[in-house]
Amino acid sequence: MNPSLPQAWIFEDSATLALQLERLLRELGCQVHRGDVAAPALPPQPPPALICVALLGPQLNGFKLLRRLAAHNCPKLLLTATGRGSDVGWGLQAGATAVLAWPPTREQLQRYCRGDQHR
């Protein structure tokens, strides 16, 4: 683990979608880790720079997972492929910084990787 790089965490239980997201984040200079969707927890150090959570999976409920990761003070992205407006409302209430439609663009991720949304 290289603590000087921004640490990005992915919670996604499809190998394909996780790989695609991982590549995008690597291109943006992040060190990427895949989180355990069954027992979501992050090590205290180094602090995460970005957390990406899939909305739905066989063992995954993105809303619940976001609530469990509420203590981490970093942008949290909820990725949804349902195309429903309701995901945005409930996702934000569950603690997401933003709810992005799948597949997210490089520009969208870059915005949150760099913390632009805070400025």
Place this chain on the structure above:
Amino acid sequence: MTAATLTLALPPLRRALAAALQELALALQRKLGGRTAPTMAELVCLNLRLRQLYQWLPLADAERGPLDKLQRLLPALLQPQAAAAQARLLAFVLQRVQALPSSRWVALRSRATVSRAAQPLLVTLWQWQQQAQDQDTTEPTAFLLVEPYLNRLLLELAALARAPTAPADVVTVLSRLYALAAIAGLQPIAFAALLQRLSLALTIPALVTDDERRALWQALWRWPQGQPQPAPPLRECHDLELLQAVQHDLAGYRWQLQQFAQQTLAVHEAPLPFAILLVFYRLPWIVAAAGNTALADYCHLWHHCLLGFWRSRLPLPPPALALLCQLPQLLELAQWPQWRADRLVLPHLQLLALAPSAANAAAAELPELLSRAFGTLSQAQSAWFADADTLQTRSDTLMAELRQLERAAAALRLAAIENYASLLLALTAQALRSAGLHAWPAELLWQAYRHLLDLLDEAAAWQQPLPDQALVQALQLWLQQARHEAGAVREVAPDAAQLPLGQRLQRFVEALAQTLDQPVHFNAAMPALPSVQAAVCEAALQPVLREEVLAQLQARTQRRAAGQPRAITLQLQLVAMANGAVAIELNVDGIELPIEAATLKRLRYGLPSAVQRLEAGAVPGRGRQWRLIVAD
């Protein structure tokens, strides 16, 4: 698998068994002799290999019994125990070794120059090579017997090759490969060369050039795919890593779809499970990642259709089921290159014709409501429940949202959420009412609301919300005790008659609800009235309340059919006060039940003389309304 194939595969299987048992005996001897102890990875590897071999033995084979016993004894070796137990184990192993043909002691080479991390891997490889060289290559093979397992193992190996991997994982996979290869009698030399290259890439990645690594990838891909190159029409066919991930996902989805199709064909009219809906939620994106956009579009259409069936709780019609049964074949990635351009046109059109109508799919959704209407509930925090005063400041909003949730859940037939919301409403109201009577249940309340968030998260993700029954029982128990205590206090309280009218009616309704075992939400927004007038109102309203609750209870079936909640909601308010007379309205949420003239007459007959008028009628779209006017 045929009996003949299995019989042909037995000689190499017995040889592999003999080798594994000999190695185990050697490890035991080394351990007991106090010499270099075998590493845990070696022992785990041995154990695993024996288990693999055991699984391939025919049921009637005489070695199955002893091997089964050995499996149970092996913990003595894996976990340090008394030397006597290990000695007994050694005796047993040696006995089995002698019973097997082709006995051959395995000698371990000196490993002084090999890094510690690579040792288990190289030991396994060396053993495999030894075994391969001894293999009788003229013997008919039983490749078909184990082909799927080999393929899966190779895919796992490919996954391990992607990143620096823990040696224990590597040795586990290679060990399984070794055992299966020994059984199958695969062409050993070529296979060993592949494994050697792989071992190098895994253990000393710095020595492997990019070209060599790519070639290794190609070789690993080629074998399980059975094709020289990845499928030509795939846009990202050079991206083996991505294809590997796609194939991993598709394998899981194919299995799920096959299971569902089999179950549904066996049980007609089975409802669509959520897991299948979930498959189609992600499948289009996974297929699109591999470049098959036509199939991705088809899967998108499936998601749309299944969503319609799932929302309307309709089983899949037989034609749709027949189409669904074809899907696992379409998800065979290796078949895609052979597809004609119009491969999906016909099923696409058939599915379009089967899609449920917009009317069926247009049912109101809880997720939509959740995102708009429950802003306070979704932000609940433990601090809100710390004491009664803090909760009181938010209770109006919380309970209004809970009532809304209860109604929405009833309309959507989500009984679990509806019942839980009713329970929370009763719990919150009771906690606030009896705040001074007992210890404040801060933790219990927070637990209850936190669990509601869990249920709402599940509903928002279209999953089936499942309340925690232990928690529900604890909440019900607390509620019963609190009501009991409040009742006991009420009986001994000397000033019960001095309470405001709203509270007195509240107690009346509570007692009625408990007697009927029917949740009733009663809200009385009443200012203080002169005591005589309050007594008249109480005497007049009690029969009306009783009548209304009983009427709603009798109409329960109609109420439920109309999507009304199980709980009855009564709202009492003072609407006018002039010249000493008061007008009170009782609104009842629900269906528009007609009020029989005889009932109204009976109620009017028993009214106190100060009551000037009692009227009742249906309110279109809302329920019923009673209006009472009491003179000064």
